[in-house]
Amino acid sequence: VLYSKSISFIARKFNSANDVIQNKHQAAGQIICKGFGSVPDPLMGNSMPRAFSFTLIIDIKDYKMRTRFENIVTQNIGQTAGADMAFQWDDVKKYLMSIKTDLYSSISASKSDDNW
Numbered sequence: 736v737l738y739s740k741s742i743s744f745i746a747r748k749f750n751s752a753n754d755v756i757q758n759k760h761q762a763a764g765q766i767i768c769k770g771f772g773s774v775p776d777p778l779m780g781n782s783m784p785r786a787f788s789f790t791l792i793i794d795i796k797d798y799k800m801r802t803r804f805e806n807i808v809t810q811n812i813g814q815t816a817g818a819d820m821a822f823q824w825d826d827v828k829k830y831l832m833s834i835k836t837d838l839y840s841s842i843s844a845s846k847s848d849d850n851w
Contacts, residue, residue, distance in 0.1 A: 737795045737842060741766055744841045748834065757790075764795035770834075771810070774826035786810040787827060791834065802838065804831045 738761050745768055746752035758767040768791040773784035790806040807827065 737798065737800050738764065738766070740842045741793050741795070741800070741838065744838050747841075748837060766793040766795075767791070768793075772827070772830050774823055774830055777823065785823065789831065793838075800839075800842070802835050804835075807831075 742752055742756075742759070745755055745766070749755040749768070749770060755768045755770060756766060757769050759765070769788065770791055771786060771788050773786045776783045776785050787810055788806070788808050789804050792803040792805065794801045794803070
């Protein structure tokens with residue numbers, strides 16, 4: 736149940752599970768996703784957000800779930816290297832933790848389709 740609800744969440748959150756999921760193995764209880772996000776630039780605000788990519792790994796075992804974020808990398812802007820986001824780590828962390836919170840909320844709030 737956790738596995739299928741996680742796949743459903745990914746499809747809704749990222750608009751297409753097929754575009755985001757890099758690897759999934761139900762028997763092993765693992766889903767690996769590649770995602771992109773952005774945070775406002777401290778000087779330019781939302782007019783020039785700083786984009787980054789990340790890997791989301793969802794491990795499911797014994798009716799428990801663990802989420803991990805790895806490979807958090809600033810994206811280049813055209814031929815220009817992306818800005819160093821080290822000083823914006825709090826914003827990036829907040830963005831990623833919102834994904835984790837949404838995932839756990841989605842799973843715990845899922846209703847049965849039996850009575851629709």
